[in-house]
Amino acid sequence: MKSDSYDGTMHKPVRKAVIPAAGFGTRFLPFSKSVPKEMLPIVDRPVIQFIVAEAVAAGMDDILIVTSRHKKVMEDHFDRFPELEMALEQKGKTAELDEIIELTRMANIHFVRQGEALGLGHAIGMAETHVGDQPFVVLLGDDIMHERAGVLDGMVDAYNQHGSSVVALMEVDPDEISSYGCAAAEPTDNDRLHRVTGLVEKPAAAEAPSNLAVMGRYLFTPTIFDEIRSTGPGVGGEIQITDAMVSLLDREPLFGYSFTEGRFDTGKKEDYLRAVVELTLERDDVGPAFRDILADVCRREGLL
Numbered sequence: 001m002k003s004d005s006y007d008g009t010m011h012k013p014v015r016k017a018v019i020p021a022a023g024f025g026t027r028f029l030p031f032s033k034s035v036p037k038e039m040l041p042i043v044d045r046p047v048i049q050f051i052v053a054e055a056v057a058a059g060m061d062d063i064l065i066v067t068s069r070h071k072k073v074m075e076d077h078f079d080r081f082p083e084l085e086m087a088l089e090q091k092g093k094t095a096e097l098d099e100i101i102e103l104t105r106m107a108n109i110h111f112v113r114q115g116e117a118l119g120l121g122h123a124i125g126m127a128e129t130h131v132g133d134q135p136f137v138v139l140l141g142d143d144i145m146h147e148r149a150g151v152l153d154g155m156v157d158a159y160n161q162h163g164s165s166v167v168a169l170m171e172v173d174p175d176e177i178s179s180y181g182c183a184a185a186e187p188t189d190n191d192r193l194h195r196v197t198g199l200v201e202k203p204a205a206a207e208a209p210s211n212l213a214v215m216g217r218y219l220f221t222p223t224i225f226d227e228i229r230s231t232g233p234g235v236g237g238e239i240q241i242t243d244a245m246v247s248l249l250d251r252e253p254l255f256g257y258s259f260t261e262g263r264f265d266t267g268k269k270e271d272y273l274r275a276v277v278e279l280t281l282e283r284d285d286v287g288p289a290f291r292d293i294l295a296d297v298c299r300r301e302g303l304l
């Protein structure tokens, strides 16, 4: 689909997604010492598979995962496995066979390695050659967004309407804002859409311009790559995407798409457990049995 952008030029459809997944995952040690935190399971599917599925559901057909040297298992997860496929076929396990083949056909999935942990902005910058002059979405590998929240769809709609970059925002308690990028924003005539006027990475509560936190979804025009290239180290000595977005504000409008629920930050233990419980309860196969187990445990613990 093409439509008029804010500057009157025609803009391109959004088909590419970048998933930064190169971090150490220190909050999940010792598990994450040998297994990437993106491979944490929700029953039998790793978190990264939910992220890829979300991108595909929003119309992306080309996905670049930014990894690092101890994360090869993610590549194997989305690759064909002929010996296993043959074994499943011989045993007549067609449902399992279909599922593992389907996994490799979700999208064109590519990988690039971030050789040094220089920050989220740097990781996104690794996608420049692959993305080229296309608009693209970024999905942080930690955050599962429930499809009922419709975050990426809403952001793509906003881009199709305005032709400029969009970032997902959610209101958080003031004492939590120091864990996030924080946006100063003005309302627009669309309740969900704000016009971002400023951004600060992980401000102290007293210095935060608002309680609107940047959540793990971004939609960028390729102009962001110019800004990443000229962004030096910021908070924590890392090249921050938030700082590159501050420079972007001088060149293009930036919109904030606000949503209120349906996010699981699987990089946090408590949120990961909530994701496991809620997403398992929704499943047709193991959901009903899991409901009984939960009820049983709750009764025993005096919670019901």
Ligand code: G1P
Binding pocket: 120, 140, 179, 180, 181, 182, 201, 202, 213, 214, 215, 216, 240, 241, 242
């Ligand atoms: C990153 C971003 C931050 C954003 C957050 C969302 O921080 O730098 O602006 O609010 O993701 O989860 P991190 O969680 O990697 O420290």
